[in-house]
Amino acid sequence: MKRNIFYLFAICLILFARAQVLAQTETPSDLDAYVARALKEFEVPGLAIAIVKDGRIVLTKGYGVRELGKSAPVDEQTLFGIASNTKAFTAAALAILVDEGRISWDDPVTKHLPGFQMYDPYVTREMTVRDLLTHRSGLGLGAGDLMFFPPTTFTREEIVARLRYIKPATSFRSRYAYDNVLYLVAGQVVAAVSGKSWDDFIKERIFAPLGMTASNTSVRDLRPGGNFVSPHQKVEGRLQPVPYMNIDNTAPAGAINSNVAEMARWVMAQLGEGAINNGQNGARRLFSQRQSREMWSAQTPIAVGNPPPALSALRANFSAYGLGWGLSDYRGHKVVSHSGGLAGMVSRVRLIPDMKLGIVVLTNQEAGGAMEAIAYHIIDHYLNAPSTDWISAFHGVAEQQLAQAREVEKKQGSARNVESKPSLPLAKYAGRYNDAWYGETAIALEEGKLVLRFSRTPGLVGDLEHWQYDTFVARWRDRSLNADAFVTFALKPDGGIERMKMVPVSPLTDFSFDFQDLLFTPVSGKQ
Numbered sequence: 001m002k003r004n005i006f007y008l009f010a011i012c013l014i015l016f017a018r019a020q021v022l023a024q025t026e027t028p029s030d031l032d033a034y035v036a037r038a039l040k041e042f043e044v045p046g047l048a049i050a051i052v053k054d055g056r057i058v059l060t061k062g063y064g065v066r067e068l069g070k071s072a073p074v075d076e077q078t079l080f081g082i083a084s085n086t087k088a089f090t091a092a093a094l095a096i097l098v099d100e101g102r103i104s105w106d107d108p109v110t111k112h113l114p115g116f117q118m119y120d121p122y123v124t125r126e127m128t129v130r131d132l133l134t135h136r137s138g139l140g141l142g143a144g145d146l147m148f149f150p151p152t153t154f155t156r157e158e159i160v161a162r163l164r165y166i167k168p169a170t171s172f173r174s175r176y177a178y179d180n181v182l183y184l185v186a187g188q189v190v191a192a193v194s195g196k197s198w199d200d201f202i203k204e205r206i207f208a209p210l211g212m213t214a215s216n217t218s219v220r221d222l223r224p225g226g227n228f229v230s231p232h233q234k235v236e237g238r239l240q241p242v243p244y245m246n247i248d249n250t251a252p253a254g255a256i257n258s259n260v261a262e263m264a265r266w267v268m269a270q271l272g273e274g275a276i277n278n279g280q281n282g283a284r285r286l287f288s289q290r291q292s293r294e295m296w297s298a299q300t301p302i303a304v305g306n307p308p309p310a311l312s313a314l315r316a317n318f319s320a321y322g323l324g325w326g327l328s329d330y331r332g333h334k335v336v337s338h339s340g341g342l343a344g345m346v347s348r349v350r351l352i353p354d355m356k357l358g359i360v361v362l363t364n365q366e367a368g369g370a371m372e373a374i375a376y377h378i379i380d381h382y383l384n385a386p387s388t389d390w391i392s393a394f395h396g397v398a399e400q401q402l403a404q405a406r407e408v409e410k411k412q413g414s415a416r417n418v419e420s421k422p423s424l425p426l427a428k429y430a431g432r433y434n435d436a437w438y439g440e441t442a443i444a445l446e447e448g449k450l451v452l453r454f455s456r457t458p459g460l461v462g463d464l465e466h467w468q469y470d471t472f473v474a475r476w477r478d479r480s481l482n483a484d485a486f487v488t489f490a491l492k493p494d495g496g497i498e499r500m501k502m503v504p505v506s507p508l509t510d511f512s513f514d515f516q517d518l519l520f521t522p523v524s525g526k527q
Helices: 002-025 031-041 083-099 121-126 156-165 181-194 198-210 248-254 260-271 289-295 309-314 368-383 390-414
Strands: 046-053 056-064 232-235 238-241 319-321 326-330 333-342 345-352 357-363 431-435 439-446 449-454 461-468 471-476 485-491 497-504
Touching: 031 046, 031 056, 031 368, 031 390, 046 260, 046 368, 056 260, 083 181, 083 198, 083 248, 083 289, 083 333, 083 345, 156 181, 156 248, 181 198, 181 248, 198 248, 198 260, 260 345, 260 357, 309 390, 333 368, 345 368, 357 368, 368 390, 461 485
Parallel strands: none
Antiparallel strands: 046 056, 046 357, 232 238, 319 326, 326 333, 333 345, 345 357, 431 439, 439 449, 449 461, 461 471, 471 485, 485 497
């Protein structure tokens, strides 16, 4: 009897162990239904998912459609803009050059780009290659982004040259503030050291070894009839397709287009600490294990805040930025992650190294809650974590944020003095204005109304509606921008215009519309 009980117990242990292994390798049984619900709840036309676990690709699959109102489905080969998930590729490109001894992470930037300058000469002298990737330069959040977003006519070289005119928001290396323009500088370092453009280096040294043959570094490579999504946005409350934005002039910060089949190979190499083919016999490397650890090491600490109550399980014990990757923890596991956002598309790559787990979610709508809910649902499955309705949680938080933004705008309206008038005749506000780093804008009086145009940004054309006193609201004619801005004029004692400042109207305005960093003054002789 005792022997039989022992055997029965042993069999139970084996069956339990096998069940655990299956739970750790198979995808969630309800994944398709969960994704379908997320698509509906967040109004996302299409998305694609990749899951990598224990050295193999477990899933690459598309859901929904490439474009609203059309039948072409999203599949594992459908291209999406991965936006700021590009940054990890730029960091990897530099890691390759470090491995080859051609640069050091702590080389001064001026060693490779002698003409590089920041506003503060001390920062110019001390800024290293490492600093370019760690969001601790002293620039404010998204500072300088208006030189590439919405699409501009600036070249990469012009954007780098104009950095010297952007005033810092904090002291050097004292605080985390996410930026894009210094990743462009990092890409220019890759070009200067390798003798190839950033684009060619990425294609030859990363895409080619990984077999990422469909991935590219520019929307110009998306040919009519190809397998790629249309971006989608809510424009004045209605979801619709919007054009791709060309950000070639800051490509190293966010211009890669890829699909989940190929992003899975990238994730495999990341989880393999740079090894291709999962480190098996004869495997090649993109970069060394040492550089992998460097990129995944905390470089800049980030303050840990309290998430909304519905997302309390996401409260981290630590948060930091590495080199091209964000670092935090979830349910006791280190997480290496990054998000990406472009007009009409958001994406998420999340790795849990000690679980050998990697997840990619690419979407063709700006609803970040969909990708986050799906990613955490998958992670919880592999961690055998308690079930959480992430869709409801993220959707509720998004609705709360929208309500709060509406309340802010309502208060702005109620505090407005509708009886006030501009200090000057409208024609006196017309003329050319210059900002040190952006350049010129022009205000013209057309059919009795003021119209603001940004000289290097064809899409930034706005009608100025009087708000109160000497403040107007720029209502951009391209309503998909979702970025209306207050425009305020300050006068000199003699009644002439001294300066013009701008701030976003809505707290939900994307941080890349860094209007608050602009200080326009009248061009001499025009005011």
